[in-house]
Amino acid sequence: MRALRYDRYGPPEVLEVVDLDEPVPREGELKIRVRAASLNPLDAKIRAGHLRLLPMVDRPPRGNGVDFAGEIVGTGGGVSGYFPGMRVFGSLSPFRRAGSFAEYVCAAPDRIAATPDAVTDAVAATLPIAAGTAVQAFTVDAPLERGMTALVIGAAGGVGHFAVQFAKHVGAHVTATCGADNLDFVRSLRADVVLDYTADDGIRPGARYDAVFDVAGRSSWRTVREVLAPEGIYLNTNGSASAVLATMAGTLTSRLAGRQRVVGLMLRGGAPAWQRLAALAQARSLVPHVRATIGLAGVAEAQRAIERGHGRGKVVVDPAL
Ligand SMILES: NC(=O)c1ccc[n+]([C@@H]2O[C@H](COP(=O)([O-])OP(=O)(O)OC[C@H]3O[C@@H](n4cnc5c(N)ncnc54)[C@H](OP(=O)(O)O)[C@@H]3O)[C@@H](O)[C@H]2O)c1
Known part of the structure; x- marks a missing residue:
């Protein structure tokens, strides 16, 4: 699969689009095809090494990005209530090596929620963080x-x-x-x-x-x-x-x-919080402003803009672009 990767902490230039093996879900996890992801300042802070002193943060080589939306394509077993084709969105742990700027991610049910029919993947991906x-x-x-x-x-x-x-x-x-x-x-x-x-x-x-x-x-x-x-x-x-x-x-x-x-404030996310966001988005009480939709190769430039400290709404990443 195509994914963003970096081998050392540093400026946006360390981000590379590479070909990796698709992730294999462990027991209790689901494999999700990513249709949209979204940028957060957190992604740039981790890439730059601002959290490097925290022992729970996996070191490079690692992926980038946490928020995602897409559909389930597989399971590692031991998960009920989820099935292939079901649309879900959520946020990966920022501490782990895997990133959401990739064609596939694996996540446990406590990190995801169902995406309502009326909510697009691009909208859902802007929500979690x-x-x-x-x-x-x-x-x-x-x-x-x-x-x-x-x-x-x-x-x-x-x-x-x-x-x-x-x-x-x-x-x-x-x-x-x-x-x-x-x-x-x-x-x-x-x-x-x-x-x-x-x-x-x-x-x-x-x-x-x-x-x-x-x-x-x-x-x-x-x-x-x-x-x-x-x-x-x-x-x-x-x-x-x-x-x-x-x-x-x-x-x-x-x-x-x-x-x-x-x-x-320290965000305490997870399935119950994401379910609430899904309902608010479905009711259009929360309507994200998407200022740009970019491919994996555009993330470095978009993070440079985020690091300048100004921006309007959200940037969505479509790994198929
Ligand atoms: N602790 C947590 O759990 C948690 C969770 C989420 C986010 N965060 C942090 O929260 C911060 C914001 O995140 P974000 O996603 O909203 O970032 P963002 O999309 O990059 O937005 C940053 C905003 O800051 C505004 N800004 C810059 N200078 C300003 C000033 N002097 N006065 C008022 N506003 C100013 C910019 O407004 P203009 O473009 O209009 O200048 C821009 O819209 C980041 O540091 C992020 O890491 C923390």
């Missing part, structure tokens, strides 16, 4: 209810554009920040107030939010505490080592200073 993070943010970490107020920082990207849609779905009032080129796009997501972050970051006198979700990692609890409600929650995505440290400091100090809370 990005929409999973957005939905977890506003259901588990900082639950939003009708009438509450939220600030989403970095609203145009993969996570952000789903976060705005989900916050509106539950009836919250949403202020969203993005770059000047993305203002109309974020307005189209039904955000109530859309701000160009170079002119107004939403953190200003008079503003009051029940939740601040900094997807882009541009703030800290210290910089937003004045605009958080007394019991408000500040969330970020732990996108860099400095964000993790600032979040840890904020978690401690916020507890001493009052009732505001600080959360460094």
